[in-house]
Amino acid sequence: MAQRDPASRQDSHAFPIKQMIVLGLCRICEPIAFMSIFPYIYYMIESFHITTDGKQIALYAGLVTSAFAFAECLAGPFWGRLSDKYGRKPILLTGIAGTGISMLVFGFSRNLPMALIGRALGGILNGNIGVLQTTVAEVVTVEAHQARAYAIMPFVWCLGSIVGSAIGGALADPVRNYPGTFKHGTIFESFPYVLANLVCATFVMFSLTVGILFLRETHEDKKERRDIGCEIGDWILSCCCKTSGRQSMSRKEEHTEETL
Structure with a gap:
């Protein structure tokens, strides 16, 4: 009976740091996208001129904010089934791409329905919460490493939340906040919140590129593809x-x- 090479045996028991980094980079774009609107969403709804009542504006802001999570909650089981059928990687990449499309639609929104559609689109196209958890379980097969592995994703979410909130707060309405750099009559005056979304979409594109190039398929039946x-x-x-x-x-x- 052939014996396994000691180096390969040691490799199989090592913590899969490279794939966890790749998964973390794929994960971070979602909290960036989700949290980036919080600093300016009230003012964005106000700019739609639907109402001057602060209570109504706050209500609409809450609806727009929750549309992403609500749609993702509904679509999650569907994407989970698709990941069982087609593999984890294509579904994760689809979710990341959906987040990027959502940010662009939302950034160019001129009214409340378009803003709601933009946010809901990101949730409908993104079922990565459940699929990522499954992928982590399939990547980290050594029980001793699982606690450390499962702690990474909440850390990534917190980090992305910080980055997303900072981007949204710093880059919202740049013509008013940075008049020396962003001039009147430009796209940033017509769409005051597009800059923050474009920067977040850049993070999404980076995550998508990393996923395409370095994320390994973990589904048992699709690994050899x-x-x-x-x-x-x-x-x-x-x-x-x-x-x-x-x-x-x-x-x-x-x-x-x-x-x-």
Whole structure:
């Protein structure tokens, strides 16, 4: 009976730090998107000129804020079933892309219905909460590592919430807040809240790119399926490693020549 190589046995019991980092980067875009509207949503609803009653504005702000979570709650089981059928990776990437589309629609909203649709769209297209938990369980198979692994995602959510709130507060209505940089008559005057959403969408695009290139499929029946994205990611990493190795060798040679 063939014995397993000790190095490979040690590898299988090591904490999968690389894949957890990738999952964390895929996860962080959702709290950024969810929390970024909180600092300015009241003023955004006020700018729609639906009502001047502060209580009504607060009510509409609450509806818009909760639309994302409500839609995600309804769509979650559907995306969970799809992830069982087609694999975790495509569903996670679809959820990230849906978040990006939602941010763009919301940023360019001129009225309450469009803002509600933009937020709800992000929830409908994103079932990543449940799928991510399943993916973490499939990535971290060693019981001793599971507590640490499951603690990472709440940390990522908190970090994303901080970043998202900061972006929303700093970049809302830039023409009024930064008149020296953002001029009247530009797109940022027509759409005062689009800048914050564009910056958040950039984070989403980064997460999507990382997911395409480096996220491994964890579904037992789909693991062996060819993944062109990961092949490209591996090629990029190998090129970077070769370049880094050449630079390191060059520095060693220079140091040797100086010593001689």
